Amino acid sequence: MAQKGILVVISGPAGSGKGTVNAHLLQTGDFAFSVSATTRAPRPGEIEGVNYHFITKEDFLRRIADGDMLEYTEYCGNYYGTPRREAEAVLESGKNLILEIEVDGASQVKRKFPDAVLIMLLPPSYAVQEQRLRGRGTETEDKVLARLAQAKEELNYLPRYDYVVYNEDGGALRCAEEIMEILRAEQHCVYRHPDAIENYFKS
Amino acid sequence: MAQKGILVVISGPAGSGKGTVNAHLLQTGDFAFSVSATTRAPRPGEIEGVNYHFITKEDFLRRIADGDMLEYTEYCGNYYGTPRREAEAVLESGKNLILEIEVDGASQVKRKFPDAVLIMLLPPSYAVQEQRLRGRGTETEDKVLARLAQAKEELNYLPRYDYVVYNEDGGALRCAEEIMEILRAEQHCVYRHPDAIENYFKS
Numbered sequence: 145m146a147q148k149g150i151l152v153v154i155s156g157p158a159g160s161g162k163g164t165v166n167a168h169l170l171q172t173g174d175f176a177f178s179v180s181a182t183t184r185a186p187r188p189g190e191i192e193g194v195n196y197h198f199i200t201k202e203d204f205l206r207r208i209a210d211g212d213m214l215e216y217t218e219y220c221g222n223y224y225g226t227p228r229r230e231a232e233a234v235l236e237s238g239k240n241l242i243l244e245i246e247v248d249g250a251s252q253v254k255r256k257f258p259d260a261v262l263i264m265l266l267p268p269s270y271a272v273q274e275q276r277l278r279g280r281g282t283e284t285e286d287k288v289l290a291r292l293a294q295a296k297e298e299l300n301y302l303p304r305y306d307y308v309v310y311n312e313d314g315g316a317l318r319c320a321e322e323i324m325e326i327l328r329a330e331q332h333c334v335y336r337h338p339d340a341i342e343n344y345f346k347s
Numbered sequence: 348m349a350q351k352g353i354l355v356v357i358s359g360p361a362g363s364g365k366g367t368v369n370a371h372l373l374q375t376g377d378f379a380f381s382v383s384a385t386t387r388a389p390r391p392g393e394i395e396g397v398n399y400h401f402i403t404k405e406d407f408l409r410r411i412a413d414g415d416m417l418e419y420t421e422y423c424g425n426y427y428g429t430p431r432r433e434a435e436a437v438l439e440s441g442k443n444l445i446l447e448i449e450v451d452g453a454s455q456v457k458r459k460f461p462d463a464v465l466i467m468l469l470p471p472s473y474a475v476q477e478q479r480l481r482g483r484g485t486e487t488e489d490k491v492l493a494r495l496a497q498a499k500e501e502l503n504y505l506p507r508y509d510y511v512v513y514n515e516d517g518g519a520l521r522c523a524e525e526i527m528e529i530l531r532a533e534q535h536c537v538y539r540h541p542d543a544i545e546n547y548f549k550s
Contacts, residue, residue, distance in 0.1 A: 270548045
């Protein structure tokens with residue numbers, strides 16, 4: 145049974161270890177990237193269709209209106225987004241697709257693509273999160289406080305997510321395994337097998 | 348995080364290998380039984396609270412009325428059912444509980460206990476199922492045809508189930524592993540962590 149891949153949205157506040165977990169996931173070979181679209185100009189060496197799809201602002205806005213952007217955001221006057229067609233091409237190939245995006249983008253994706261699986265990665269507790277952010281020693285106190293405040297906001301979105309995974313200290317590999325398990329389980333969801341009854345009697 | 352166990356309903360038509368899969372699951376040690384209630388008289392050697400809770404018909408009917416039976420069925424003039432309190436005691440202990448019941452009982456459970464996970468175990472196809480039933484060589488042609496007809500009926504209930512697991516030839520152990528994976532994934536469901544935000548800031 146060749147099955148479509150799953151669109152996985154992974155969000156997590158600063159200190160959740162999201163980057164390391166995603167690196168482990170990508171190493172499994174079960175994932176592919178989609179190329180994002182942007183309205184910013186290519187930097188030297190960036191290649192169209194590899195780093196980004198470089199498109200005009202008019203084109204970007206039309207795609208939003210057409211519902212062809214699964215999610216998008218504006219940053220420093222430029223738009224960045226995930227074209228639906230790009231994502232669907234990956235999923236049709238049977239590979240999963242990870243989108244590492246913020247809570248607002250995650251909600252956008254779920255509305256436009258209800259089969260997406262939304263996973264929130266969390267430190268085991270606020271106390272541990274604070275410890276991790278301060279432990280880096282690379283950020284000013286103001287910045288640490290700003291990130292902690294943002295994390296509190298982000299946590300309010302948890303009820304919109306499907307799954308929560310806790311990243312204990314040094315547990316990034318375990319988190320990646322738990323996420324792979326979640327995706328294998330999701331492949332068994334009845335709603336992902338709309339032709340199950342028909343196929344049962346056909347084959 | 349001590350988490351409650353999961354109530355798992357496993358259904359499957361004749362030839363799905365349900366019995367073998369469940370035996371593998373029970374061997375993992377992650378499951379406990381609940382003791383069913385019945386109105387039939389104890390047979391010699393049967394012990395109250397071990398084999399069954401032997402109760403009167405009046406008591407049984409009152410429990411149905413009180414919503415204290417997760418599911419029940421009548422067979423040869425006697426009632427058999429799963430008391431809600433029995434099931435909840437198992438789940439509170441952190442163990443999962445398997446109920447191996449028919450499609451109608453499964454729907455009853457889901458209505459009364461929405462957190463239950465309904466899994467349908469299926470042979471890979473109708474052709475394989477037919478082969479398996481005939482291959483046993485122990486049943487009359489009439490009985491084989493009756494079972495196949497019943498399986499067709501049962502399959503209509505598939506959309507009420509959460510997950511479908513296919514049992515390929517000799518794949519019972521793999522099915523058990525897939526079911527364990529589904530249960531581990533379910534433990535990450537956000538709705539199973541209603542106090543997640545509160546706990547995050549408390550600890």
